[in-house]
Amino acid sequence: MPNRLAGEKSPYLLQHAENPVEWYPWGGEAFEKAVREDKPIFLSIGYSTCHWCHVMAHESFEDGEVAGLLNRSFVSIKVDREERPDIDQVYMSVCQATTGGGGWPLSIFMGPDRKPFFAGTYFPKTDRRGTHGLMELAGKIAELWTGEREQLARIGEEIIRAIEPKEADLSQLPGHDLPQRAFRELARSFDPVWGGFGSAPKFPNPHNLIFLTRWHNRNPGSNALQMVETTLSSMRSGGIFDQVGFGFHRYSVDEKWLVPHFEKMLYDQALLALAYTDAFLATGEERFARVIREIFEYVFREMLSPEGGFYSAQDADSEGQEGVFYTWTPDQVADVLGKDDAEIFCMAYGIIAGGNFEEGMSIPFIPKPFELVATTLGMELPELEKLLDDGRRRLFDAREKRVHPIKDDKILTAWNGLMI
Numbered sequence: 124m125p126n127r128l129a130g131e132k133s134p135y136l137l138q139h140a141e142n143p144v145e146w147y148p149w150g151g152e153a154f155e156k157a158v159r160e161d162k163p164i165f166l167s168i169g170y171s172t173c174h175w176c177h178v179m180a181h182e183s184f185e186d187g188e189v190a191g192l193l194n195r196s197f198v199s200i201k202v203d204r205e206e207r208p209d210i211d212q213v214y215m216s217v218c219q220a221t222t223g224g225g226g227w228p229l230s231i232f233m234g235p236d237r238k239p240f241f242a243g244t245y246f247p248k249t250d251r252r253g254t255h256g257l258m259e260l261a262g263k264i265a266e267l268w269t270g271e272r273e274q275l276a277r278i279g280e281e282i283i284r285a286i287e288p289k290e291a292d293l294s295q296l297p298g299h300d301l302p303q304r305a306f307r308e309l310a311r312s313f314d315p316v317w318g319g320f321g322s323a324p325k326f327p328n329p330h331n332l333i334f335l336t337r338w339h340n341r342n343p344g345s346n347a348l349q350m351v352e353t354t355l356s357s358m359r360s361g362g363i364f365d366q367v368g369f370g371f372h373r374y375s376v377d378e379k380w381l382v383p384h385f386e387k388m389l390y391d392q393a394l395l396a397l398a399y400t401d402a403f404l405a406t407g408e409e410r411f412a413r414v415i416r417e418i419f420e421y422v423f424r425e426m427l428s429p430e431g432g433f434y435s436a437q438d439a440d441s442e443g444q445e446g447v448f449y450t451w452t453p454d455q456v457a458d459v460l461g462k463d464d465a466e467i468f469c470m471a472y473g474i475i476a477g478g479n480f481e482e483g484m485s486i487p488f489i490p491k492p493f494e495l496v497a498t499t500l501g502m503e504l505p506e507l508e509k510l511l512d513d514g515r516r517r518l519f520d521a522r523e524k525r526v527h528p529i530k531d532d533k534i535l536t537a538w539n540g541l542m543i
Contacts (some may be wrong), residue, residue: 127152133203134531135171139180144192146201157235159199163199163268163275164237165261168204168211168229169494171531172386172436174445175245176228182248183257189248191259196265197232205435205535218242225307230257232264238279240264292527299501306338306347317379318354324384326374327358329394336401348405355402359414363481365449366472367519370421371395371452372439381488382480385439385446385528389426392418393541422542425530432534433542441528448525451518452476460514461519468514469508471496 127147128140139146147153157164167184169176183189195201201294204211211229216240219225226244233239241264267275309331310321319325332351339348356362361380363372371391372383387397396418403411426434439446451474457465469475472487479485497507 128201132533133171133206133277134529134533135169135206136201137178138171139184139201140181142184142185144184144199145194146199149200149207151203153159153198153200154235154237156365158302160198161233162196163264164231164233164235165183165193165199166202166214166229166231166239167199167542168202168214168231169227169434169467170203170205170440171529172388173227174228174384174386174439177438177440179228179245179247179257183246186248189257189261192261192265196261196268198235203533205531205533212285214239214242216219217282218244220285232261234275234279236279238276240275240278242282256480302334302338306342306345309335310346311348313350314378318350318357319378319380320411323378324374324376325364325378326382327371327395327398328392329391329398330455332398333394333401334400336398336474339405348367348402351402352406355399355411355414360412360489362488364488366487366489367449367515368394368418368421368425369521370425371418379443382486385449387421387425387437387533388540388542389433389435390423392422392426393538405430423501428532433539434530434539435533435535436531438528441526446480447484448522450478450480451482452478452485456518459517464510464514467496467500467510468518470500471507471511479492 125140126142126145128136129449131140131148136146136148147156153164156162167179182266192333202210214231215225217231221242222244224244228245230243230246231239232241235439241260243255243260245333246255246257246260248257251370264275293461309320314320314322314325317325318327320331335347335351339345339351358371358380361375361383363375363380363386364370365372365382370387373386373388373391374384376382376384396415399411399414399418402408403415419456422433426435428434439445453465453469453474456469456474460468469485471489471493473479473490474485477483479488493507494504495509498502
């Protein structure tokens with residue numbers, strides 16, 4: 124029987140409308156019930172294309188035992204963080220302040236007064252390898268609510284004090300040296316081999332690349348543009364870019380940009396289009412302009428609504444597995460392209476027997492420039508590029524017959540503003 128999310132508009136909330144957990148949307152009805160029945164609140168925040176949100180849903184929120192505990196001892200509230208970023212911001216700051224980290228799904232336990240006393244992210248159903256299980260955690264909190272509520276109230280007050288905004292110290296306003304300091308910090312963390320900043324996982328962080336390109340415009344003697352070019356080139360060659368259907372995945376779990384978290388977000392496409400545009404304007408290199416056109420080809424094909432707005436995201440998962448829509452084996456490629464063309468395509472895009480991903484599957488990427496592949500094969504570069512582009516289109520048509528990842532068809536004003 125559907126719960127109270129069945130009447131919501133958010134695709135994420137509707138994904139949970141059939142859960143045995145008696146979910147409420149954020150609103151007066153949930154908080155009034157918590158006061159009336161004297162129960163704490165379990166708040167779960169996520170979004171429709173979040174892989175670990177799906178994992179926690181399958182392990183816990185679709186489980187009758189977990190639902191029984193939550194329904195007996197808590198009022199459970201679901202929030203789509205993209206629909207209500209205001210709520211997410213408050214409780215994510217709680218998680219970051221109390222645990223030193225954050226992410227989604229975001230799991231919060233709090234009183235009916237909305238003051239949180241415990242925060243975390245993903246929890247398995249039961250304790251696992253040093254990670255608290257939701258059953259044990261919720262059971263302990265239910266006991267404390269009944270027997271030691273004053274302790275929970277003290278914790279809640281301490282958390283509220285910790286996240287309260289501090290009065291600004293106007294004597295410490297940033298000076299003119301701030302951009303210089305920002306450049307030095309980015310240069311210090313830059314990965315000269317693969318591009319990007321820091322180690323795995325690596326996010327595109329297009330705002331940093333835009334800053335560096337504009338820093339180069341003012342300081343052409345710096346190495347800012349070289350950092351930008353290395354990063355943008357590595358990303359376009361990596362598995363973080365969908366080599367068959369175009370568009371960028373959300374981030375890479377490794378330092379080489381090979382293995383992505385496969386969801387695609389509208390705001391990433393918008394901001395990366397800006398970053399590649401700045402790089403094209405600074406260098407005049409056609410390779411950057413080509414990526415901009417590829418991003419927009421993906422967005423107009425997959426993310427444009429009939430009314431003219433842009434959808435929010437595409438999921439990482441299909442058929443219950445992350446990335447299965449995007450990955451290939453050499454045999455699958457040969458079935459589409461034929462043996463000879465498949466051998467060339469697999470060489471150019473790193474599709475190997477045994478795979479470079481899970482369960483023998485390969486994520487297409489470009490391990491070496493096509494110029495080198497052409498030389499190895501004794502082909503002219505234009506001939507190779509035509510063969511590969513034809514193969515890509517045929518693989519795309521074959522991929523269209525697969526089960527597609529779910530699309531989050533929310534149309535968000537801010538993200539549409541970025542894309543427009």
